[in-house]
Every structure is written in structure tokens, then in C-alpha cells.
Amino acid sequence: MVGDVLLDEDVRGGARRLSPDGPVPVVDVEETRRRAGGAGLAAGLLASAGHEVVLVTVLGDDDAGTRLRDVLTGTEVVAGPSGSLTPVKRRLLAGAHVVARMDEGCGAGARPESTAEMRAALERADAVLVSDYGRGLCEDPALREALRLRAAAVPVVWDPHPRGAQPVSGVAAVTPNAAEAAALTGTPADDCRTATRAAAALLRTWPAEAAVVTLGGEGALALERGGLPLFAPVHRTAAGDACGAGDRFAGSLCAHLAAGAPLGRATEAAVAEAAAFIAAGGVGAPAQETAEHGLGTSNSLDARLETVRAQGGTVVATGGCFDLLHAGHARTLAAARRLGDVLVVCVNSDASVRRLKGPGRPFVPQEDRVALLEALACVDAAVVFEEDSPERTLERLRPDLWVKGGDYTADSLPETELVSRWGGQTVTVPFLPGRSTTSLAAARQAAG
Template identity: 40%
Template structure:
């Protein structure tokens, strides 16, 4: 699949996803502060509302439904009022409750959050934390074995509430023809023996798995994760590890391939809950549809970006995601660079510039762009206009016209500005922009990169980034022609 992130919204529709794990009721009590209590120095709220939302594995399922997939939730709940509230919340989110296993010996997990306007004051947790009973585990394993034959991807959501007992884990381990297997767990090392395809820890979970200190947001958390790539892959047993880092985006790690970085576009709201669930749902769907990891990570980051300013438990709004993936606000005319971008002394951020044709965006492009973004704060991408591509690549190129190429680039979370240029080299653009860093692939050398000396003369530096082996637009086009010839 190409890097058309908007196209992914159609590609993921109808995918059958099995979500197995800990379902939670997220209950919100909201009120208006009216003073301090006389009994203790605590605020008094005039209660104005209360409502329930899907939490935990149920929130992953709700996000899958919102994105157009067909989710099945397999979880254990109690025969209690909270269990009935979970059924109601799932119905409101369009998620079926046919495979909720009711255990009368358990209490449904509830997380009550008390908010004064949008400021959370208190969280109260209740519900069973012990391992599910043997009879319940056997029923869950039986249903799991049946549903594994019917889905395109399975997501294990482990929040530490006892779902993943021996029979359930054994069923996942011994399933013949198991589909794409994605794990989101508070203790991701617990699933190592199952050799999952994908594991998605957050930063704190990854640091704990490594036995490394957790850095605050001022530390180099991305560098720490990338440095320990091999250990994370080994300790999770996964083919791919995606570490979410809230305001720092996400890092995707694979053996033998460059790490990928996506960037958060907005800061998370104080009361946002479950943006990681949104990322997990969108990432799993994109991978299951056949998208490359780089495009899948960008798609998932964009989905998570639709929820981070919302109070309460996060569910992706597909209409907002479509607008975000369109990204047209990032596109600038080549002859109208704004003064805030060209005023080097006043722009107040490190600008990284790269350029190319980007005809049929692929994994290699996205990998390089995500790493280029990590070299500064603002990534500007120059794109060869159609006539320039024809001069450089031949009369049959570009395959994709300039406007479409720019819109696809603008949909990437790591890209901040897209600007076309009509010459064969972006020299004039570099002179006006005066970037702090000029990033290109290491298939170039400083000697055969004509812009290198100009960048250095203007006070910037040149960074040559490792390219992804075997990835090029020319090769993709050759493969398509070869396939077309075989069909004839």
C-alpha cells in the first residue's frame, strides 16, 4: 500500500478485529466548585452530571468501531450494576456485548473520576483484580479459539485485572493460523513467549521493561528508547515495538531497519484518558490492511491526535481524522514563504529542510522524514514540481501530480510545512529559508550534493540519514510493470 493516509480510512473499513482483555467502566462525576468543606480542607462540588464511557479493552473496541472496523470484544464482567452500565456504554458506542462473559463471583472494574469543570480532583477504583476463576477462564478460552478463526487481527489488552490466565494464554499460543497479533499490556514482557507481531507499550512501561530510569519530558526519551531497541525487541519477543511518548509522539522499532518517529501535533489535555487505546486501534487496523509500519504509525498518531484535547475517555472522530489527514493547511506556495519562516533571527526554532520528488510515497520516504524531524523542531519539505520531475526522471514521470504529492506529505504528522519548487535543485528555496539542518539520504555524499556547500556557507549543517534498503519509487514502478506483463 502507498503512503496515502486518507486512503487508509477506506482500506480499514470492515476489518474484523477481536479484542480480548480487561473491560472497564470509566465513570465521570462532574460538578461546579462552590467552596471549601467545613469538615476538612477539601473542595465542595455541586454535582451537575455523571456519565459512563467504555474503558480499557472496551475503549479499544469503541475506537475500532468509530474507525469503521467490525470489533468483537471478549472480556469478563460481573453480574452487577457496573456490568450493566458497561453494556449500556458499549451499546452507545456501537459495540456488541454478545461475548462478555458474566462471572457472578466478580465485580466489574470501575474507575470513577471526579471533575471540577474539566479539572480532575480524584479517582476512585473498584472491581476484581484477582485472576479469573478456572471455569470462567475455560469459557473465555473456548470463545477465544472460536473467534480467532473469524478475525483479521487480534488485540490483547492487558491492564492487570486477571484476564490472561493459563488457558487464555495457551489458546493464543497454540492457535493454528493466528492472525496479526497486537499486544497492549502494562507488563509487555509477559507475552514474550507468544511471539506477538506487535507490542505497544507506553514510555513508562518500556522503561520498566528495560529496567531503565524514567526520564521526564525534558529528557531525551526518544534517544533512550532508540538506544535500547534490541533489548526491547528481545524482551517483548515482538517483530515490531511501537512506544508511545504522549507529547513526544511515538517511536517504532524493528530489527534491521531504521527506527521511525512520529510527532504529536498538540499537547494532551489534563483529563484525556485512553489516547493510547486510540493509537493501538488505529495502528492495528492500518497494519492489518497491509500498510507499511511507517504509514501505519503516522495514521495512528493522527488518530490519537484527534482525541488529545478532549476531556474524558478518548474515541477517535473519523470526520476530524479525515480533516487532519488532509493536512492542506501545511501547504505553502513556493513564491510566498511567510516572514515567520524566513526571519532566521526571529523564528525561534530549529528548522530542518529536506527535498525530493516523493512520487509514490513509500516506507523509505516516511522513515527518512520522521528521522529528519528529530533533528530539529520544524520540518520543511521541498517538493519538485511536475516539470522538474520530468527533467530529472524522464517523460513518464511523475506518476502522481504535484498537488496530490503535497497533500500526502502534508498528512504526515512529522511534516510541518510543504512547499513546491520548479527548478531542478532547491538552491533558491534554501537561500530564502536558511535552514539550520539540511537532511538527505545517505545514498548521496557531501561531494555529489550540490546544495551542501550552500547550506554550510549559510550557517547550517548537512545530515545524511540512512536509507531503507530496497525502497525506491523507481523499483515500485518497475515491479508494477513486471506484474502487468505477467498478467498479459
């Protein structure tokens, strides 16, 4: 991990009145949270996801630099002197809303030089993420030569900055966001089509093997040199603090490339992990994220449901085998989603389906059933359970509403009593008669 480090401070409080001096909220400060920003944040996020990380950077010799060193204690740091004031980015938040941002020492400073110890740390890296925040470290000739040599041996991902340095030759991928890609190329990058043109322009200019343009809540566009563009969508968009999502994406991409994944698969995984990071609360969440990804993972899904409840929303759940998706399933799921703010589908595992339906089932393995369900716009997450009944999963999720098709009655559902224990309710929705997996399977068998 190489790059510029900043000190990020979040000043948080409640805002319940306007200032008499002007139409601005008065924030009653309750706490100040500090964390490493820039390459420091990217390193911390990679470490919290279970990766061994060494941060190669420069640090200022001032009070802010001391505070920055204090928050970097959980990461191995190999640092030289920056020769400049430590940049501080301070956000003022009223609740979850950013009211203002105040920057200190973020202007141009003396260009730092790498030390022999910093360059030596790169030689033992299995992969390198360069997080360039335009502070000059990535312009150092000796460091650039060390990065060029390492790029010939291991994946190097370069997260660029419009005021930063050009990537060295041989990097596996550059990862600008849409605004950065537009600033670097003069080409808008607002959607898949325009991002493709911006990525192609970057590859004409920079000696990188691929360009991956992140598109916020839409996903990312990846273009390999000489290849076709690949769009990796966000399957489940989550509202939340997006601060640090770009660092989480770049770090994830680097980690998956280091593990041998091709660019397309690494991009898809990085998009999912960045989305899960936001759903789990972003930089304001406790350091509990794992290397898993997707809203169906335990930590991120639980955090999403907590957010929905904190905002007064309704959590809806339904369940079943969903072996062969049909119109009856689609109608039930769409109706269930309209009853609340988030819909979680509890899905029988393959072993559970075999016990319930017989040795010839399921027709579709659980991983594919989950993927099909989560591809539906009305489904926010799908969770696999191993038992014959989803009761243990429901105890964890504690939905406000448990929804089933209208062919069930409350008495025929063993989950009804369980859901009522925490104040939940069982609801049925209309179903389409004659639509079932069994009838589909029979029709397929009759057709040969």
C-alpha cells in the same frame, strides 16, 4: 479485540469554593457519565472509527457488571464469566480537571477462564488487539494458545500491563507507554534515546516482532527486531483529556497493520489519530470521530477551534498557494501565529493553483505543500480548498483574525467583508520584498 473490561465513571461538576473541612475543592455534581474502560474502551474507539469489532472478554455478575453491559450495547460482545467483582474506576472532575480517582474492585481477583465460544470468535478475526489490564484473562492457557495460532496468520498487537501476562509468540507489536516500558524493563523511557533502549530490552525478553513505546505528547518510538528505531513525532500537540489515548493508539496501529501498512507507516498514522482523538475532546467528546486522522480533518479541527474559543482564545487564519516555501512565507506565518492561539492555513488545491497561476503550476503537489506547512512550528493545521477563494472554508472556520502579508490592502482582499460578518478582523503583517515563488522559479530556470 481481546482483554479485560472495566467500568469507567466520570463524576463531573463545577468547583467554586473550598471545603471548610480542609483545603480541597467542593465539587457540585452535575452529571455522571459511564463508559466501558480497558478493552471495552479500545473496542468502542475502533468501532467509532469505522471498523467491525468483536470484543472477547469476561464480565462480572454484579450491579457494576450490569451497568457495564448497558454501555457495551453498541459493540458485539462474546463474554464468559469473570468470577470476580467488576472493576470500577471513578474520576471526580471539576470542569476539565481531574480532582481525584477512586477505584473499586481493582485488586487481584480469581483468574478467569476463556470459553470455547470466546476462542472461536478469534478464528474469524482479520487482526487481534489484546488489551491486557492485568486482570488475568490473558494468562488463561487455552486463550493464549488460540492467540498464538492466530498470530501466525494475522497481525496481533499486544497492549501490555506491568502486572499482566507476557505476550504470546509471533505478535506483530507490543505497545507499552513510557511508564509501562520502564516498569517492565527497569529502563527509563522518557525520550527517543531511552525509549529505544527500553524497546530493545523488551525484544530481548518477549517473542514479539516489534516494540512500539508511546511517549505521550511527543509521539512514539518503534523498533522492529533487527531494524533501526523509528521515531514518529506528534506534529500538532493538543491539550486535552488524554484518557484513552493509549487505547486509541493501539487500536489504530492494529487496524493499519491489518490493512497491510508497514510498521513505520502504521505507527505514524496511529500517532496522528491518537493526537486527533485528544484534540477532538478525548473520551468526553461525542462519538463523531472518523477513520481520517490529523488536525486538518473536519471533525478534529472544528473541535480544536471550539476548545480554543471556549477558553477565550483567538483563532487566526491565513491563506495562499504556498507553492515554493520561502523566507517571506515563513515570516508571514510566524507573525500570524503570534497574533493568536491557533493558526490555520487555507491552501489552494492543485486545480485552484492551475487556474490562478497557469498550467505549469503548482511545482509542489498539495499533499506535499500541506506536509511542509504543518511541519512548521507556527502552523497548527493546513486545510485545502478547491475554489479560487477560501471564502467557503473561512465561513466554516470563522477565524477571529484573517492575516495576509503587508503587500495587500483591505480593499484588495475580497475576504475582508466576509470575515467582518461574524466580528472578525483582517490584519496585515510585514513581508520581505523580493521573495516570491515566481522569482524562485525564475532563478531555478536560469540555473538550468
